Amino acid sequence: MHSDLQTLPTTTQPRPPRARRKVFALAAAAALCLLSAGTPASAENPAQKQRAAAGRTLPLYELKRVSDYLYTSDEAEVEKYVNEERYTNNGVIARVLASHIDHGIPLNRFYKKDHGFGSHAYAIGSRDAQRFQHQGYVWQAKVGYVHKAKRPGEVKLYQTYNDHNHNYMLAAADRETGKPVIRAGYKIHHDLGHVTPVQAHPVHR
Structure with a gap:
């Protein structure tokens, strides 16, 4: 017995503009947290480290x-x-x-x-x-x-x-x-x- 239903191609509905902005904001915040946790302060500002060592x-x-x-x-x-x-x-x-x-x-x-x-x-x-x-x-x-x-x-x-x-x-x-x-x-x-x-x-x- 054959089904009369046809398989329709799946399409991705575009997110509303507001939803996309929220996703981008969350991704940017997560990346900033990773950078802050993984980069020591001395590496971020070598000039400041050098001035401290000089004195x-x-x-x-x-x-x-x-x-x-x-x-x-x-x-x-x-x-x-x-x-x-x-x-x-x-x-x-x-x-x-x-x-x-x-x-x-x-x-x-x-x-x-x-x-x-x-x-x-x-x-x-x-x-x-x-x-x-x-x-x-x-x-x-x-x-x-x-x-x-x-x-x-x-x-x-x-x-x-x-x-x-x-x-x-x-x-x-x-x-x-x-x-x-x-x-x-x-x-x-x-x-x-x-x-x-x-x-x-x-x-x-």
Whole structure:
């Protein structure tokens, strides 16, 4: 028995204009939510991230073992040298830049094991670095970054030297007087750029 009904082609009725606008609005809102959830704020505005990094500073710690002074802004290094290498943590002498952004110059640390526990020296330029290397020092780490030219609120960082024990020591200038607090037996060797001062000076042991 054959059906007298004919199969009619299926047609899609166009949505009313108002309904189409509502669908488009919902789709756009869903896409915006996905973008907001999947894109970190730092990736959306790299210029803002760069400005934040430019102003970030790190504490510059002074560690001492016998007559050797070691400086670092790495807290993991502080823990290592204090717990494993018998250094004493004297405190923070200044704050250094965390990156090269905004014309930061690297402050490099060198090491020479010539007598006793050896000694550390510091340099910001290739000339001083080469001079220390010619004296038997080897590059050890990048301590942080400094400004060559003074910025508002910054002070000079000096490297001092002791002729008796042949060791170097860093000293930041005082914010009020502009002069560094130098330990007895040391004299200014040369300056190492500019850093952010701290309120209290470290306890030199």
